[in-house]
Amino acid sequence: MSEPDWVRHAIWWHVYPLGFLGAEPHAQPDVVHRLPRLRDWLDYAVRLGVSGLALGPVFAAETHGYDTVDHYRIDPRLGDAADFADLLDAAHERGMKVLLDGVFNHVGRSFARTDWFSGATFEGHEHLAALDHDSPAVRDYVTDVMCHWLDAGADGWRLDAAYAMPRPFLADVLGRVRRRHPEAYLVGEVIHGDYPAIVAETGMHAVTQYELWKAIWSSLNDHNLFELAWALKRHTACLESFVPLTFTGNHDVTRIASRLTDERLLPHALAVLFTVGGTPAVYYGDEQAFRGVKEERAGGDDAVRPEFPPTPDDLAPWGAPTFRLHQDLIGLRRRHPWLHRAGxxxxxxxxxxxxxxxxxxxxxxxxxxxxxxxxxxxxxxxxxxxxxxxxxxxxxxxxxxxxxxxxxxxxxxxxxxxxxx
CATH class of the missing domain: 2.60.40.1180 (Golgi alpha-mannosidase II)
Structure with a gap:
């Protein structure tokens, strides 16, 4: 399934809203209108050069957002439906697309429809209940949620843990979504496996390019560019059938500035990201050379999901050179849109x-x-x-x-x- 034409020009700024806006770590009953502060950062994103805002979870959840309890309600820690509508409008006024993060493989334990649980957990996390993807009701629900927010103005979906959901389930749901919203971009989180086959069998337009992500930092750290050469050979093969979502950082991994053992190689990583085929994404803070190490423990993601200051003027000056480097490389990328599918x-x-x-x-x-x-x-x-x-x-x-x-x-x-x- 071919991606929408507009994706050819897409470069995402990936933001984890609960962290970016300093939300409480656990669900709160009262609405706190934090989303307007994210809206105020859109001009910063435009100066960076990106053309889209890829949001982490924004729906009502128990803790970190990936334990959703109501996909139709904006998390009160972020605001309400009016705040979200204002954010969409403000992004679109600036020519930016908005990508939502859909967590449909599993839900929080307080999700209302416990009869939709499969009886399994997600990767051993007891507080995350896996949904029964064979249930017609679950398929109808996920289809309706996706279309509801596309009707509201969103431009696409990132499907969390797409690797864990049955491919027939995705093919069914996404086929129905595409028929109603043919211009929606549908990309799945897939860590490893046969990327082209997964795309072909699910109807997703793309998957996350974790192989290239790993090869970039690993080849630079090990002084082994043969590893990068091999990964680029596989990456180019993927581009024959679909365009992967490329990145050097996201909400689940150690930041690239911390991952590299020599900070002098950060420009090399970025040069690769922005000059090879793919749909690039910049994780918020990476454009300022933020540091942060992910740890395998409770709260181990906090360091890579920090709060941003109230305004861009409050950013520390030491990030300015990396910001300018991103501007230069993104500008080059936008002047050469043919790079999107180039081998x-x-x-x-x-x-x-x-x-x-x-x-x-x-x-x-x-x-x-x-x-x-x-x-x-x-x-x-x-x-x-x-x-x-x-x-x-x-x-x-x-x-x-x-x-x-x-x-x-x-x-x-x-x-x-x-x-x-």
């Missing part, structure tokens, strides 16, 4: 240097990476430097220590081939 070949690969050759068959960019402290020379052919620092001598580029650059070349003389070819 990438890693060539001239060594442990610490690589040239990433990205093309759609007509246009072509090169991303050069050097992870070593000393300069390295790579062959790029005739090219023009778009971003980064690199010296050129004829058809060779001299990349400084810990340097990177994005280069434009006149044409794409060959399609992507095997890594190292």
């Amino acid at each position: 990438t070949t890693a060539r001239e690969v060594t442990n610490t240097a690589a040239v990433l050759d990205t093309t759609d068959g007509t246009h072509r960019l090169l991303t050069v990476l050097n992870l070593a402290e000393t300069p390295t020379t790579v062959h790029t052919g005739q090219s023009e430097v778009l971003l980064g620092e690199v010296g050129q001598h004829g058809e060779d580029a001299v990349v400084p220590g810990f340097g990177w650059a994005v280069l434009s070349v006149p044409s794409a003389p060959r399609p992507p081939g095997p890594a190292g070819g």
Whole structure:
């Protein structure tokens, strides 16, 4: 199933609202109108360069939002339906799409319809009851919830734990949703597996690209760009059938600035994200080089889901260079929308240097990476430097220590081939 045309230009700012807005950790009976403060950050997102707001859970829940108890009600800790409608309107006025986070694999224990529980838990968490996805009533409910909020103005859904839901269930529900809302974007959280097969069998437009996420930070930390080359080969194969959702951070993982063992390699990670095919997402705070380590314990996500200050003026100044780097790379991405579905070949690969050759068959960019402290020379052919620092001598580029650059070349003389070819 082809994605809506507008997704070709989508770059998401991914926000976890309960954390961003400093909500209480547990459900509260009284409505606190926090969503207007998120609305006030939309101009900041526009300055960043993104074109969409990907929201974490906003529906009534017991604690962290992934234990929903009422999918038709905005969580009182965030506000009410009017606050959410204002946020949608404000985003759309700025040309931004809004993606919702749908938790339909499991619910909180206080969910009203306990007769819809399957009897299982979600991954051993006793407070998360798995839904019976074979039940026609559950299928009708999920379909209706998704259409209800699309009718209200949302532009798509991220399906939490899509990897855990039966594929026939997703195919049925999403088929019905697409018939009513053909312009809605439907992307699923999938950590591993046969991505193209999952997309084909469920009717989702895309899945989360965890393989590439892992390869980016791991290859940089280990000084093993062959790992990145292999992941890009698999990534390019995915692009033949669908466009994955790409990222270097989200609400479930250690922040990229903390994950990297050398902060000088943060630009390299971002250069890869924004110059290979995919629909990129920036997790709030990553554009400011926020740190945060996820821990496997109760409350272990708190460090990567922090409260943002009241206004952008209250941000610490040390994040400004990373913000400008994001602006530069996002700007390049938006000037080259063909990158959305372009394939990438890693060539001239060594442990610490690589040239990433990205093309759609007509246009072509090169991303050069050097992870070593000393300069390295790579062959790029005739090219023009778009971003980064690199010296050129004829058809060779001299990349400084810990340097990177994005280069434009006149044409794409060959399609992507095997890594190292």
